[in-house]
Each structure stands twice: as structure tokens, then as C-alpha cells.
Amino acid sequence: MNLAAKLIRRAEEGRPVRAGLIGAGKFGSMFLSQVRTTRGLHLMAIADLSTERAKAALTATGWDADAAVASSFEDARKSGRVMLVEDSEALIRADGLDVVIDATGSPAAGIRHALLAAEHGRHIVMVNVEADVLAGPLLAQKFERAGLVYSMAYGDQPALVCEMVDWARACGFRVVAAGKGTKYLPSYHASTPDTVWSHYGLSPEEAKVAGMNPQMFNSFLDGTKSAIEMAAIANGTGLKAPRGGLEFPPASVHELATVLRPKADGGALDEAGMVEVVSSLRRDGSQVENDLRWGVYVTFEPADAGGRGDYARRCFREYGVSTDPAGRVAALWRPSHLIGLELGVSVASAAIRGEATGSPTAFRxxxxxxxxxxxxxxxxxxxxxxxxxxxxxxxxxxxxxxxxxxxxxxxxxxxxxxxxxxxxxxxxxxxxxxxxxxxxxxxxxxxxxxxxxxx
Missing domain, CATH: 3.90.1210.10 (Antifreeze-like/N-acetylneuraminic acid synthase C-terminal domain)
Known part of the structure; x- marks a missing residue:
């Protein structure tokens, strides 16, 4: 709870945490908007396939881009300005860099950047969950052996869920389920970039004007992104992936504790200790009231056996915690996430505390x-x-x-x-x-x- 204070101390000592961002898309731009006003964080460089796009991202997020752009990595390190390059490897090699942020979305690029970061002694924040699920358990081991941090990106749902799971376990609870919400119907698995916008209530023209990529947004809709994020959470927490794939049960926030418990107890899970995604739509297409479409959740219960958890269950009731009908399984949730606006937490945690905000510990x-x-x-x-x-x-x-x-x-x-x-x-x-x-x-x-x- 003192990360901000530690960053301020670093600023006062003249040794800010220096980060390099690879990929100036939407997630990267959200980080740009906040790193500008975070004392103790210095964005030393941006690598993007187009330096003009990177400069435009700076301008769009409140920077005076002409004044902010450095002439060299050395200038960027000493002056606090930002070096713009197209060569991501040059960024990773730059003297003085503490943390690499991969926000490319390309699995192959993410793996390459991680290996280079480990080679050059840089921590990495892997926004690129696609790369993390493809090879993260192995990459995390390589970073650990090098004495470096390999971290999920705080603000994205996997890291936030890992934090909630860690909180529950640190409190002595047993985690029953954890995951996120989304908009889902079974028919969405067949959605393509040609059909995606109708499900979002947009025309192709409106989406194009907004700069929205149909294939990327279709991944959110057809279940792929949900699967990737749940795999990352399973690998980072030890929770199990359902053997039959995600079920996407509909649930409001007030139904989480009832739905996200084992089938033997009336819920939707094969067993306790699993990842799952809840839908904001009923199977007939009607909207779930008080849905969790943009949020994350954890359900948990007292870990002791033999009925000795009665005191904790009584406390759930006394303090208005949302529970299942039996009062045993409880739920907490966060209704939204701020994505790249929260990414600085991961950067600071890696550099200052030497801790990841979620990291794969095995291939599960x-x-x-x-x-x-x-x-x-x-x-x-x-x-x-x-x-x-x-x-x-x-x-x-x-x-x-x-x-x-x-x-x-x-x-x-x-x-x-x-x-x-x-x-x-x-x-x-x-x-x-x-x-x-x-x-x-x-x-x-x-x-x-x-x-x-x-x-």
C-alpha cells in the first residue's frame, strides 16, 4: 500500500523507474496518458512500427510531443524525454532501462521481446496475454533464473483476478472460483470479422471511423479472448481449467456466489477451485440485470473443515457479504477494470518491489x-x-x-x-x-x- 510513496522517493532521489513501451496501440496509449502524471515513472522510449504513430499517440494522450521527443537514448535517459524508435531490440538494449512493456498483441513478437529482455537484464510486463498463454510458463522460469520479474499487466483482467485470488488465500479462505464477465451466447463462436459489428450494435462504417479492428473485436466476442485470459489465470493461480471448456453461465453480481460453486451444491462448476467466465446475457438473449460484463470476481468459502467455519459465515451475514443461499460461499467483485490506465502498478512493482502482479507458475x-x-x-x-x-x-x-x-x-x-x-x-x-x-x-x-x- 506504499507503492506511490516509493515512486515519489525514487523521483526525489533522481532515479525514476525507466520503462520502455513496445506498441503504441490502445493499451499502450492508455498507459501513456497516466505515466505522464506519475511521479517516479519515466517513459524512456517507445518502439512502434511507425514512429509517426507513436508520436500521434503521445499527442492524443496529452503530451507536448514536439517537446517530449528525445534525440537519442542517452538524451532520453538523462533528460526525462522520450526516444521514439521502430527497432524494438534497440529499445530493449538501451542503457538505463529498467522495465520492458510488451503491448504488441503478437505472440511471436512477445516471445522474442521477452527473451531479449531476459538476456539484457530487464524486467518485463507482458500485456501481450497471447504470448503469455503460448509460452509464459517457460518464459517466467527463464526470468526467475535470471533474477528478473516476468509480470502480467495490472489493469488487464488476468492480473486483477490473480490479485483477488491472492487476497482470498492470504485471508485464509478457500477459492471456489475466479474469473471475469463478458457478453456471450453460444452462437458467437461462429462469429467472423464480417458479422462482428452487428453483435456490438455498430455498422462497419461506424467501427471504421472509430478505428476499431474487426478481427480483434471478434476475438472478444467469439470466446477466444476469454479462453486466453482464463488460461493465464489458471497458470498464475493454480486454479483448474474446466475440462469441457468454458461454460459461460449467465449470472448477475448478486448471483455469483450461487452460480460459481460446484454442481453438487447447485452451482455451475464441475468442482471447486476453477476458472470460469459469466455471461451478461441469458441464453434467450435477454440482458442480465446487474451484470459483470466489464468486471472480475472471486467466490470463496471458509477453508476449515467439520463445520468450524460457522463463525466466518456468520460474519459474512453480519457485514452484508453476498453469499449463496446456504451462506457458505461468498463473492466479491470489481465491476470494471481500467486496462492500460492501471499499468503503472505493474511497472513500479517489478522495478521497486521485485514482484510480479501475477505470473505463471506452471502450465495448467x-x-x-x-x-x-x-x-x-x-x-x-x-x-x-x-x-x-x-x-x-x-x-x-x-x-x-x-x-x-x-x-x-x-x-x-x-x-x-x-x-x-x-x-x-x-x-x-x-x-x-x-x-x-x-x-x-x-x-x-x-x-x-x-x-x-x-x-
Whole structure:
């Protein structure tokens, strides 16, 4: 609770936390708007494929871009100005940099930036949850061995959920479920970039004017992004991924404790200790009142056995905590998240405390590519949010046993055989070209597969 004070002390001592941002898109821009006014944080550099786009992002978020842009990394380090470059590796190598922020959204780029950051002694905040789910458990180990921090991004839902789970356990409670809310209907799994805007109540023209990417927004809708985020939470907390994939049960905030408990007790979970996403829509398409579409939650219960948790349950009742009908399972939630506006918490925590705001500790959850339609031999997959596949949450154990193709590698790869609609794609179904991302993923699969076999 003293992170701000520690940042101010760093500012007064003339040694601010120096961060480098890779990717000046929406998430990165939200960080830009706040780092400008956070004492003790210095944005030393931005790497983007277009320095003009990076400069425009500075202007849009309140900076005097002409005055803020540095002439060199040395100038940026000493003056407090910002160096703009297109070469992300040059940013990572720059003297004086403390923390790298990857906000690219590209799994391959995220893996490359993480490996470079570890090599050059930089902490990393992985906004890029796609890269984190593809290879994060292995990357986090590499950073730990190097004495560095590999962190999820505070403000994004996985890190916020990890914090809530940690809070519950630190209080001595048993976590029953944790996750987030979203807008979901089963038909959304078949959504494509051509159909996405109707589900958001927008025309393609309105979306284009707003600069909204149809494939990215379709990933939010078709279940892929939810699966990716829940896999990240499972890997970071030890909670289990449901073996049949996410159920997306409808629930209001006042129904969380009732719905997010085991089926044996009248809830929607296979067992206690799982990740799950709740829908803001009933299955008939009607709106859930008091929904959690933009928020996160945790359900929990007293951890002691034999009825000795009666005192805690009585306290739930006395202090107005939302519970299930039996008064045993309780729920807390956060109705919204501020995404990149909160990212500075992760940067400061990594550099000052040496702590991550969530980090994978094992390979527990995975996201496999699942066919949206019948796919023909020779067809090219177009990845997350596209026309061909959506991402389905699996346990890592099942993913490894089935040889499932991770959604993060299901982009620009060609099918070697037909695949039925609804089927999980496998490595053997596609011709995957060799790449750093493929090699790192295969290394992770081998490492954790060997551990599972030895357990």
C-alpha cells in the first residue's frame, strides 16, 4: 500500500523507474496518458512500427510531443524525454532501462521481446496475454533464473483476478472460483470479422471511423479472448481449467456466489477451485440485470473443515457479504477494470518491489484452435478472431495428450487435411513453419510434459 510513496522517493532521489513501451496501440496509449502524471515513472522510449504513430499517440494522450521527443537514448535517459524508435531490440538494449512493456498483441513478437529482455537484464510486463498463454510458463522460469520479474499487466483482467485470488488465500479462505464477465451466447463462436459489428450494435462504417479492428473485436466476442485470459489465470493461480471448456453461465453480481460453486451444491462448476467466465446475457438473449460484463470476481468459502467455519459465515451475514443461499460461499467483485490506465502498478512493482502482479507458475491451462466451420485441405488458418478458428480453453494435460494446436500459432499456417467444424485442430493437421515461437512453445511442451509424466 506504499507503492506511490516509493515512486515519489525514487523521483526525489533522481532515479525514476525507466520503462520502455513496445506498441503504441490502445493499451499502450492508455498507459501513456497516466505515466505522464506519475511521479517516479519515466517513459524512456517507445518502439512502434511507425514512429509517426507513436508520436500521434503521445499527442492524443496529452503530451507536448514536439517537446517530449528525445534525440537519442542517452538524451532520453538523462533528460526525462522520450526516444521514439521502430527497432524494438534497440529499445530493449538501451542503457538505463529498467522495465520492458510488451503491448504488441503478437505472440511471436512477445516471445522474442521477452527473451531479449531476459538476456539484457530487464524486467518485463507482458500485456501481450497471447504470448503469455503460448509460452509464459517457460518464459517466467527463464526470468526467475535470471533474477528478473516476468509480470502480467495490472489493469488487464488476468492480473486483477490473480490479485483477488491472492487476497482470498492470504485471508485464509478457500477459492471456489475466479474469473471475469463478458457478453456471450453460444452462437458467437461462429462469429467472423464480417458479422462482428452487428453483435456490438455498430455498422462497419461506424467501427471504421472509430478505428476499431474487426478481427480483434471478434476475438472478444467469439470466446477466444476469454479462453486466453482464463488460461493465464489458471497458470498464475493454480486454479483448474474446466475440462469441457468454458461454460459461460449467465449470472448477475448478486448471483455469483450461487452460480460459481460446484454442481453438487447447485452451482455451475464441475468442482471447486476453477476458472470460469459469466455471461451478461441469458441464453434467450435477454440482458442480465446487474451484470459483470466489464468486471472480475472471486467466490470463496471458509477453508476449515467439520463445520468450524460457522463463525466466518456468520460474519459474512453480519457485514452484508453476498453469499449463496446456504451462506457458505461468498463473492466479491470489481465491476470494471481500467486496462492500460492501471499499468503503472505493474511497472513500479517489478522495478521497486521485485514482484510480479501475477505470473505463471506452471502450465495448467491452454487454448487450442477449434474449427469455426468445415475446413478444407490446403486452407490457410487466419488466427485469433478470424474466419477459420476460435480459441477453446483446455487443461494443459488434455492439450498435450491430444497434440492440440495452440491458438497463438494458428495464423498463416496451411491445413494438410480436412477438419470438421467444431473439431480441435492438432499439430499434425497443419504445416507449421519453423520459427522462434514454435521452438519455444515446443520446449515448454517438452518440459512440462516430462514433469507430468514423472508426477
Amino acid at each position: 491451462g491452454d487454448v487450442a484452435a477449434c474449427a469455426k466451420k468445415p475446413l478444407a485441405e490446403g486452407e490457410m488458418l487466419d488466427g485469433e478472431g478470424g474466419f477459420t478458428v476460435w480459441g477453446r480453453l483446455m487443461t494443459a494435460e488434455d492439450s498435450l495428450a491430444q497434440g492440440a494446436l495452440p491458438i497463438g500459432l494458428a495464423h498463416k499456417v496451411k491445413l494438410k487435411r480436412p477438419v470438421e467444424a467444431g473439431a480441435i485442430l492438432r499439430w499434425d493437421d497443419v504445416a507449421v513453419p519453423d520459427s522462434e515461437a514454435v521452438r519455444v512453445r515446443r520446449e515448454m511442451e517438452a518440459m512440462f510434459g516430462e514433469r507430468a509424466a514423472a508426477a
